[in-house]
Amino acid sequence: xxxxxxxxxxxxxAAIVVGTVVGILLVICSTYSGLLMGxxxxxxxxxxxxxxxxxxxxxxxxTIIENNINQTVASGINIATAxxxxxxxxxYLMDQEFNFALAAASSAAGAALGVLFIIxxxxxMIELDRLRFPTGTAVAAVLRSPGAGVKKAVVLAVGLIVGAxxxxxxxxxxxxxxxxxxxxxxxxxxxxxxxxxxxxxLGAGYITGAPGLVVLAxxxxxxxxxxxxxxxxxxxDPELINQLRHASGPATYQxxxxxxxxxxxxxxxxxxxxxxxxxxxxxxxxxxxxxGGALRGLARAGLKETREELPLSVLGLGxxxxxxxxVVATKTALPEAELGTVLLIGLLATVWIAMAGLVVAQATGMxxxxxxxxxxxxxxxxxxxxxxxxxxxxxxxxxxxxxxxECADMMQDLKTGHLVGAVPxxxxxxxxxxxxxxxxxxxxxxxxxxxxxxxxxxxxxxxxAPQAQAVVATIEAVEGGGVPWGKYAGGxxxxxxxxxxxxxxxxxxxxxxxxxxLAYILTYGVGCIVQVVTARVVGxxxxxxxxxxxxxxxxxxxxLVELGYVLYRLAFTAAAGGxxxx
Amino acid sequence: xRTVxxxFLLVVGTVVATLGFAxxxxxxxxxxxxxxxHYPVAAAGLVLMLTAIALRxxxxxxxxxxxxxxxxxxxxxxxxxxxxxxxxxxxxxxRDQIRTLEQEEGETAVPPAAIERIVTAHLMPIIERRHQILxxxxxxxxxxxxxxxxxxxxxxxxxxxxxxxxxxxEVNRSLANARRDLESALALVxxxxxxxxx
Numbered sequence: 001x002x003x004x005x006x007x008x009x010x011x012x013x014a015a016i017v018v019g020t021v022v023g024i025l026l027v028i029c030s031t032y033s034g035l036l037m038g039x040x041x042x043x044x045x046x047x048x049x050x051x052x053x054x055x056x057x058x059x060x061x062x063t064i065i066e067n068n069i070n071q072t073v074a075s076g077i078n079i080a081t082a083x084x085x086x087x088x089x090x091x092y093l094m095d096q097e098f099n100f101a102l103a104a105a106s107s108a109a110g111a112a113l114g115v116l117f118i119i120x121x122x123x124x125m126i127e128l129d130r131l132r133f134p135t136g137t138a139v140a141a142v143l144r145s146p147g148a149g150v151k152k153a154v155v156l157a158v159g160l161i162v163g164a165x166x167x168x169x170x171x172x173x174x175x176x177x178x179x180x181x182x183x184x185x186x187x188x189x190x191x192x193x194x195x196x197x198x199x200x201x202l203g204a205g206y207i208t209g210a211p212g213l214v215v216l217a218x219x220x221x222x223x224x225x226x227x228x229x230x231x232x233x234x235x236x237d238p239e240l241i242n243q244l245r246h247a248s249g250p251a252t253y254q255x256x257x258x259x260x261x262x263x264x265x266x267x268x269x270x271x272x273x274x275x276x277x278x279x280x281x282x283x284x285x286x287x288x289x290x291x292g293g294a295l296r297g298l299a300r301a302g303l304k305e306t307r308e309e310l311p312l313s314v315l316g317l318g319x320x321x322x323x324x325x326x327v328v329a330t331k332t333a334l335p336e337a338e339l340g341t342v343l344l345i346g347l348l349a350t351v352w353i354a355m356a357g358l359v360v361a362q363a364t365g366m367x368x369x370x371x372x373x374x375x376x377x378x379x380x381x382x383x384x385x386x387x388x389x390x391x392x393x394x395x396x397x398x399x400x401x402x403x404x405x406e407c408a409d410m411m412q413d414l415k416t417g418h419l420v421g422a423v424p425x426x427x428x429x430x431x432x433x434x435x436x437x438x439x440x441x442x443x444x445x446x447x448x449x450x451x452x453x454x455x456x457x458x459x460x461x462x463x464x465a466p467q468a469q470a471v472v473a474t475i476e477a478v479e480g481g482g483v484p485w486g487k488y489a490g491g492x493x494x495x496x497x498x499x500x501x502x503x504x505x506x507x508x509x510x511x512x513x514x515x516x517x518l519a520y521i522l523t524y525g526v527g528c529i530v531q532v533v534t535a536r537v538v539g540x541x542x543x544x545x546x547x548x549x550x551x552x553x554x555x556x557x558x559x560l561v562e563l564g565y566v567l568y569r570l571a572f573t574a575a576a577g578g579x580x581x582x
Numbered sequence: 583x584r585t586v587x588x589x590f591l592l593v594v595g596t597v598v599a600t601l602g603f604a605x606x607x608x609x610x611x612x613x614x615x616x617x618x619x620h621y622p623v624a625a626a627g628l629v630l631m632l633t634a635i636a637l638r639x640x641x642x643x644x645x646x647x648x649x650x651x652x653x654x655x656x657x658x659x660x661x662x663x664x665x666x667x668x669x670x671x672x673x674x675x676x677r678d679q680i681r682t683l684e685q686e687e688g689e690t691a692v693p694p695a696a697i698e699r700i701v702t703a704h705l706m707p708i709i710e711r712r713h714q715i716l717x718x719x720x721x722x723x724x725x726x727x728x729x730x731x732x733x734x735x736x737x738x739x740x741x742x743x744x745x746x747x748x749x750x751x752e753v754n755r756s757l758a759n760a761r762r763d764l765e766s767a768l769a770l771v772x773x774x775x776x777x778x779x780x
Contacts, residue, residue: 006749006751007751007752008744008747008749008751008752063743063744063747063749064743064746064747065740065743123725123729123732126732127728127729127732127733128712128724128725128728128729128732130709130712144742144743144746146746147694147742147743147745147746147747221593221596221597221600222600225597226597226600226601226604229601230601230604235604235605267604271600271603271604287721288721289720289721289722289725308733418732418735418736418739419739420739420740420743421736421737421738421739421740421741421742421743421744421756422740423740486603487603487604489603490599490600490602490603490624491600491603493599493603493628494596494599494600494603494627494628494631497595497628497631497632497635498592498596498631500635501588501592501631501634501635501638502635502638502639510596514600541702
């Protein structure tokens with residue numbers, strides 16, 4: 001290691017350029033995979049690995065904190081994809097025209113609002129609550145690997161290889177994506193007993209450790225107790241029960257799986273979303289005294305010799321600017337609406353972004369899972385009812401969806417930054433500087449794909465946009481008057497009481513367990529149990545020192561293979577298109 | 583016993599309330615009648631949950647009374663419920679270790695492991711006890727103290743990164759910043775030990 005006396009590089013042109021290029025590449029791949037298969041690619045760990053390769057390997061430079069800026073930029077650009085592809089393709093599915101500039105403006109406003117709203121909570125969530133943010137912790141382990149010693153670097157590499165190999169085998173179809181233990185243990189067919197083959201969930205569970213066991217317990221209560229009772233008491237669609245009665249052999253488990261799916265969509269999910277919102281809001285109310293202290297610290301930070309946080313005045317101005325942009329976009333989408341109505345919608349959207357961002361940041365901090373899709377659907381319902389018009393509801397839904405993704409990403413990045421010693425204001429400024437790139441690139445890619453392979457529910461079309469189909473279905477349900485308000489409100493009450501019970505974040509954790517599919521909760525739970533057992537057997541420090549790099553490798557291995565697979569599919573599509581043209 | 587009972591009631595209450603609220607969907611036929619049956623079930627679940635919460639908080643009355651002066655009155659010293667002296671000792675030890683590294687810095691490069699040891703040996707034990715400390719100090723004082731400790735930790739992490747990357751000037755600067763924050767934390771703790779200083 002050479003010793004240098006010059007300034008320690010952190011925000012450099014190389015870091016920003018590499019981060020931007022990697023981020024744009026990830027947006028292209030994520031947009032394609034999201035429209036084709038319904039999943040996007042996590043960017044932080046990938047950007048850290050690719051950044052190391054380029055900055056250290058090719059350019060022969062790149063400090064730990066410089067690479068942290070690279071991953072902050074790349075993930076900040078990439079995360080917007082999830083929000084855009086979840087909502088905007090609904091226009092194509094409904095065969096409705098939309099204004100590109102309007103979509104770009106509202107998504108960019110949402111992205112900026114997401115970052116601006118969450119910055120003041122850094123002290124509370126990272127320094128005081130010390131939420132784990134598993135991906136942020138894993139990325140820090142990747143970034144710190146050059147200094148952590150050869151043995152730990154090897155452990156991380158082994159984790160990465162195991163993660164990549166298992167994911168490659170599932171992608172290739174050699175290993176199943178899920179394993180149904182129901183027939184093996186003889187559990188009733190409608191009791192979900194499916195386990196996901198997901199090294200990512202396993203790694204996230206390990207990094208979360210004991211607190212994640214609450215999610216496992218909540219999942220078991222929701223799926224193994226509430227669900228069977230719902231079937232027993234005939235609360236489920238009678239047609240599905242009939243199908244189950246008349247099924248035999250393997251078809252029994254197929255019919256049972258449909259019932260489990262129905263229960264999740266109609267009971268667990270809406271109650272879970274309510275719990276998340278109620279639990280997070282009560283959590284915030286309980287944290288007000290320490291949050292006040294943290295905010296006073298933030299105000300004091302401005303008086304220090306070197307500023308470490310974006311000042312509250314700048315955040316306020318930024319929020320105002322993004323609010324104005326959102327109002328302009330809403331007014332353009334709803335030209336007939338009165339200014340008062342538009343201002344009210346803009347204000348509600350801004351307040352909702354702050355609230356939903358908080359929920360998502362807490363959920364991500366505690367478990368690594370963010371209920372983005374559920375909150376986005378709820379946003380679309382609320383704003384459709386307010387504006388009585390699908391275009392504005394989808395545009396605001398896009399803004400909310402992008403915003404809450406950015407909230408979670410900013411916090412993950414700031415957690416990584418804390419662990420490697422980055423100066424928060426530098427991360428905050430670069431994230432704000434690049435935050436609009438993601439939605440714009442994603443919209444451009446969407447436009448190209450819509451003109452090329454096409455987007456639509458028609459089976460002859462290649463890209464079916466599975467997540468946006470949920471948006472269309474929700475709008476149709478709202479038009480039919482079928483919003484489960486009782487379940488949302490009931491869930492919020494239960495979630496609020498759970499958070500009042502003295503266990504920090506309990507409402508959010510149980511809400512997540514009701515909201516998520518059990519298959520991932522079970523695998524995640526295995527990761528949590530492995531961590532607890534390892535800590536008991538070899539000691540907490542050893543479990544952290546050696547288990548964390550391995551889990552970080554698992555977390556990075558899965559998106560690495562997914563990226564490779566999507567690149568392969570993109571190349572295959574391009575080659576097929578070229579052959580057809582010739 | 584109280585904790586076990588409270589936990590049991592909370593679980594049962596959550597399940598009952600969830601089951602009650604599971605039947606409140608206006609799109610189902612005859613939902614008004616169903617609500618008449620199921621809202622009482624949900625209400626019973628909520629009552630069980632509230633009982634659990636009341637039990638849990640009533641169990642905390644004694645320590646809360648003992649530490650009443652700890653809350654947000656800036657002039658009052660914290661009660662002896664928490665060993666503030668141990669926190670002061672750990673913070674002093676961390677600061678002294680940093681001083682030693684700063685003095686050695688001129689002669690040899692600081693090994694990253696030595697920096698990491700300060701975090702794991704002196705700061706982590708305090709950080710791991712943060713829930714008890716929060717309960718004893720109250721939200722405002724907790725935020726003041728832990729905000730500064732976390733900043734010191736971040737500067738130590740930066741010193742570690744700079745040491746790995748080979749930037750001794752940055753190591754020195756970051757160690758100095760970490761020491762400054764720990765001194766602020768110590769001043770805070772000491773002011774609580776001497777009544778009337780804050």
